[in-house]
Amino acid sequence: MTLEGPRLGAHVLDAARTEFRIWAPRRERVELHIVAPREQRVPMTKNDDGCHEVIVEVGEGARYFYDLDGTDRPDPASRFQPEGVHGPSEVVSDAFEWRDAGWRGLALEDYVLYELHVGTFTEEGTFEAIIPHLDELKELGITAVELLPVAQFPGERNWGYDGVYVGAAQGSYGGARGLKRLADACHERGLALVLDVVYNHLGPEGNYLSEFGPYFTDRYRTPWGLALNFDGPQSDPVRWFFVHNALQWIDEFHIDALRVDAVHAIVDHSAVPFLQDVTSAVRTRGEELGRRVYTFAESDLNDPRVITEAERFGLGFDSQWMDDFHHSLHAILTGESDGYYEGFDKISNLARVLESGYLYAGQYSSYRQRRYGLAPKTKDGAQFVVFAQNHDQIGNRMLGDRLAALLPFERLRVVAAAVVLSPFLPMLFMGEEYGEPAPFQYFTSHSDEALIEAVRKGRLEEFDDFTWSGTPPDPHDEETFRRSKLNRSLLSQPQHRELRELYRELFRIRRETPSLRALDLSAVKAEADDERRTLVVHRGECTIVFNFGKDEQSFALPGTLMIESGARIEGDRLIVPGGTFALIAA
């Protein structure tokens, strides 16, 4: 049974009329308070389903509040918050000069992802400022641009996980219109656009949803705020509010895939979980539109149910982020083995991930202090998204330091090969392709002083154990944000340019080599040597050899070198110096 509900928010019917609808069962009466272009107050009609609605003679650009018994509140289903999280909502028309009529989306296995943060990707920090860079991403070999969450957050600087208007593309990024232009420009180039959406909590500032209805519950908790009501009384409309949001991105913004944040932080005891509603609504909509649309889960559960179809009791995601790959690679490269890197530092662990998807599949995790995970049932590598870096893995470090700040350049070439030549969907974090050394730090721009202080304090406490190596930057300081911007001028330097060139070449080889393009994990054989610190990955006629150690190693691997970062063939042996890789074809 597909979840269905009415269209929420402001919807322009024609040049002169707009329909407003909001679910607010806790209110007997809601008044529509239009503040521009001409102030007026219009009583709304409450329906049996708890929705208040009205049709008014205003058009695009009109600004409004919902008046809740004397208090003006923005529209929870707002499409645009031009004056921030406390200001009026603005009517956005669906009319847009789309040029992507022929766009049908990518096949899942062709996704090569590039995660970027709109505010720090360019100097301007807007959706439209990304457009001039799309050709270079396309040329690099990227097929899908993934944006950190863009739902309206407080202020102008935020990772996006404090969003409170889930359907309003951040005003300071350029709002709905800017995001549509970006989507259109992506499709024009054959690029997919992926959006990170947060359905496990809402941000603390500007969050007025409880005044409208039982969006939240105190039966469960999340690490980041009130839990959403997905299985209590009146949870169907709450689910619909978010499913509606998922569909809105696909319908109105032509988004190609949703990356759903922290699915493990949603507690939901119902026989048909909320997340099933999301994935099946998205899938159905894609079929209706004749477009390939996907759902990616961020999951730290190592639970195969996440990527299993609903009919088999799964959550129905097409693919999931795979932290075990990251943690294994990171621990091998950096030698870090504290915190969540505990238990990951063996090369044989990475081998296991490459063959099966998860490292932890039921064995004891010393970090979690319990048995953890279950072996995936799938052998389709496209069901896993892997990365050597992402916003979290960088930004959750005290100083937000990237691998480029931790490793010599030579090692970044090995990182590139490990990610791109893996049998999974690869993802880069913006700037990774040229070894961007700028940090990606945790930044916010709340306006509530107490909250600013609480976030600052939280950050200090989080890294209390690490004060010997400095203090974390102040999230509220604009400099923290500015410091996290990319420095593309570095591309004038050979080593940065050469790294980018290597990525380009690796993506090309991945694309053009059938045995690398095929993501069937049953065809992967990975042999680790924890003593020599080497990893040999067989994929059909291709073999990828990594030497994570310092010493040169020799392998009885006859073949032709396809690409390397220092390796050579000597007779019937492959010689791989320490800290390099080689890809050979039999």
Place this chain on the structure above:
Amino acid sequence: MTLEGPRLGAHVLDAARTEFRIWAPRRERVELHIVAPREQRVPMTKNDDGCHEVIVEVGEGARYFYDLDGTDRPDPASRFQPEGVHGPSEVVSDAFEWRDAGWRGLALEDYVLYELHVGTFTEEGTFEAIIPHLDELKELGITAVELLPVAQFPGERNWGYDGVYVGAAQGSYGGARGLKRLADACHERGLALVLDVVYNHLGPEGNYLSEFGPYFTDRYRTPWGLALNFDGPQSDPVRWFFVHNALQWIDEFHIDALRVDAVHAIVDHSAVPFLQDVTSAVRTRGEELGRRVYTFAESDLNDPRVITEAERFGLGFDSQWMDDFHHSLHAILTGESDGYYEGFDKISNLARVLESGYLYAGQYSSYRQRRYGLAPKTKDGAQFVVFAQNHDQIGNRMLGDRLAALLPFERLRVVAAAVVLSPFLPMLFMGEEYGEPAPFQYFTSHSDEALIEAVRKGRLEEFDDFTWSGTPPDPHDEETFRRSKLNRSLLSQPQHRELRELYRELFRIRRETPSLRALDLSAVKAEADDERRTLVVHRGECTIVFNFGKDEQSFALPGTLMIESGARIEGDRLIVPGGTFALIAA
């Protein structure tokens, strides 16, 4: 991967030596304080796994505490608490004169359950006092006796859901020895013994587990107390503590099946849920012992996962209690439609349950105010336990009134047919077979005054809306307990005897008629007529007709009457008076 762990509690090695072991990772040192027969203090050795252990020269009957830095606490894995929840634990030997060597257990489909509360089933209120009644239960047609929880609770009067020593059979019931005698006596008669176990919370009084280790978590909540730590750090030994308990009942007490209380109240986000550990450990142990042992879930989730095997992402229970059957039947019989009976009062609802197992399979529930449930995938009726009454459905009413207090005797005959001739596993609540009119009320016997008052107040508040019909009895008042005892002397009265005789006959027919014995739901066709208030259930060559209305109804159903409560055949028509049933064979 099966969960494994060390034997917990006191274990008699031979006549002169006993091994003590407890998981107490929070304690650096635990001292074994033996208080009888001769006081002594023995330091225990702490292992890497957080267990403290020692072997001491004492035998069965020795009483002991664990001394936690100066405070004496009973053994969390105690097998016997002769002096209550605060007193010393007692060493119990495994030695027992079992006479059930040939016992292999029942097939699941042969279960005909009889739920009883040890304290109120007999005047004595002990395990052994049940034994003289086993022959009459056997003769009635019961195949399995199910006990409400027997884990040591505070005082001598309790339903059992305040148990705190999960492995200690209630002392006032006769303790471990009494329970073993009962199990042996059941098996001697070919009866199975089922135990209700509570793994979703522990009682509030005498609960010292947190002083030993992280048994509880504050990440989740339950309606009845602290949530158990099944997915946090150090949760493996907590899981093992309970899995060990499940196995203990099977190994040491020869229990045939466990009914696991309120599985919906356990929050557990791990890829391999705790409940899977329980069901698979029990199943494996049964296979090892060559005995058929089962797990039944109490679930209000209407989630097919509960009764799906672990390999298919299920929890692995063999069968589950089915409230939808109860609620439908109860609402039809009594006309009650408030509270959780909301949405159940149509005869077509009961028809749907009979054909598929659940009524709610995704449709909106007005009581829950949300869509609820998912259609079962199974067609095996043995995966559902049905009842017209149970301890909860009776006892959760303000006055604990049974159907016999609500309905005329004639209607109780229809109830009998509905339950026994259903294609599920039938269960009676003690005394139901002869229309016991005594209430089954909520009773406790805490010793903590504040707690006594809190429970009393809670009960009053729970029924606050119903004060027009009286006030709930005081749970702590011994009279509330006494009032809930059975009055078997009623069997001298014809109507009680005749009802019992009807049950006996219905069970015989169920047993001896192949099409009724078969529990394949795909062979069930149920036709409801909500106007005439009739239900016709076809099961192979048998047809059961219920007339829940007042008026006589006539059916074009040729056949032979097998049993009825007033119906007759006239020519080729079956005539069923109001408030009666008939079973005919084609």
